[in-house]
Amino acid sequence: MTIDTQRNGLVVQNLYAGYGKRDVIFDVNINVLPGEIVGVVGHNGAGKSTLLKSIFRSMPIARGNINFGQLDLTKKTSPYVVAQGISFTPAELPIFRDLTVQENLELGAFSIKKRATYWERLHEVTEIFPVLGERLKETAGRFSGGQQRQLSIGMALMTNPKLMMLDEPSLGISPSVVQKTFQVIRDLAKERDSSVLIVEQNVKAMTQIADRIYVLRNGEVVLEETREEALSRDDWWDLF
Amino acid sequence: MNFELLAQLTIAGIVLGSFYALLGVSFGLVYQTSKIFHLANAIPFAAGGYGAVWSAEVLHLPLFVALAFGLLMAVVFGLLILFLGYFPVMRRNGALLSLFLVSLGITVAFPNLLQIVFGTENIPLRTYNSEGELSSAFDNRVFSSGFLTITLIDVLKIIVSWVLIIAVVVFVKRTRSGRSITALRTNPTMATAVGIDRKRVYILVFALGSFLAGVAGLFVTAEFVASPVMALQWTIVGFIAVFFGGIGSLVGTAFGGLVxxxxxxxxxxxxxVNYSPIVVFASLFIILLIRPQGLFGKASV
Structure with a gap:
């Protein structure tokens, strides 16, 4: 398949990455179009988080190319990636627990230099998640799992990203909160025409939100399906 | 109870505690942010003292310029350790044990380097007077009030140490660069996720920590002498203050040093009097048993 990097948002080609000399993902090819929500599912250790960290350039890659629009991210660092409008929310401890909600949101906006823009974004985020606005001065570690997850997404939104990358956003929160959180993510992506790349083990939740899904097994992409195709499947387990 | 002695010892304790607090914050800034057990913090300490002594005697610099030169050397040597010692290891594997061994090696080798360059003798801080002769740079006057006495250097130790500690704490809390230190200290993964450049933060904390270590080195040189082995015992006191006061907090470290x-x-x-080092280590041991997070630290993940 020829990929038009001018039109496409994120394009990952022939990516190999891992820890030390041991590769964990092999020859991965994925893309995320502007405004599209793409999910990556797979079992524990399939290489999902490694894929996100590699794209975010917070870990070294062995081979391959990563492009975002016209930008080549392959040899860049995380601060550069953030500055180009890509956010990354890790699976575990996605907030600064010892700091207040406002301090967390300030750090979320770290790459923004204009103070006026920060206040504008703070206002937007607290409108989307009113609980954050009501409890700005509270220590974030006191929040429930769901509220912490909302805060982590709020932090990502502080940069008004063109691409949000979320690593297991359903981790540690109840199914009803997962549903609500995913709905917020979907609405935001569609409203702002921004892309989302989500890594999940929760396949059911993923099919509710993603336009397209990749299945990663033992570090390789073994399947790419649209949401409709995924929903028509009787059983997902044989893919893992 | 001898109240005169109690009052005099309390003053001496505040002087010593302020100095410990300064050393603790110097070591704590680097350790809490990078997790590197930076024993080589002894090098900027010694570089501060030797920088001042050398520039006053060889470059004929007046006292305050020589002190500034000493501080500059402290920061330069602190950053040289980071760039030539730690960064290459971080690029290879970044294991904390490897970094500690690098630090240990530098700490052991540096006094030998000082001996080769400056000789084995102790060197006092001297400047050239108006007659062109080298003389003691600092008149360490003694102030007395009733039964209490305190020297000028002791007064300066208290004032300078706390002014610098407060300045560092305010910097960390209130500025954008300071917030990047807090972010990296409390959650390195998230710090990277929000776009903080880890290398830049390391450079910042090593520069700040080395500056504070350099100030401590200047105090010791002005009060006593510069010597090849001047730094290690004080550096150890610095990290005792960190663990005694609380690993996660600069304010905790500072008050830990004071206590x-x-x-x-x-x-x-x-x-x-010669039991006091034993008291220091015994206090740390007791604190580690009953409050592993330190006297003022929070028990957190």
Missing amino acids: LGLLSSLSSLYLP
């Missing part, structure tokens, strides 16, 4: 100084000094009421 440690007071304990060390006041122990002389009941024990011979």
